[in-house]
Amino acid sequence: MQLQASRDVACPHCAERTTVPISDEDVEVTISPYVAAFGDHTTVTCSSEHTYWVYFCP
Numbered sequence: 001m002q003l004q005a006s007r008d009v010a011c012p013h014c015a016e017r018t019t020v021p022i023s024d025e026d027v028e029v030t031i032s033p034y035v036a037a038f039g040d041h042t043t044v045t046c047s048s049e050h051t052y053w054v055y056f057c058p
Helices: none
Strands: 005-010 017-022 028-032 041-045 051-057
């Protein structure tokens, strides 16, 4: 079984911490309060109902 890495990120609106899965420990994450037209990403909603996007850059 392959273990998946994770990264701890902060909401750009309220700084609440969330753990998101990443494909590789060496990937760089970028947090944005806005969705972009392209790029590998995941959408996160914190407990305060703020939605933001985490982008993965190799």
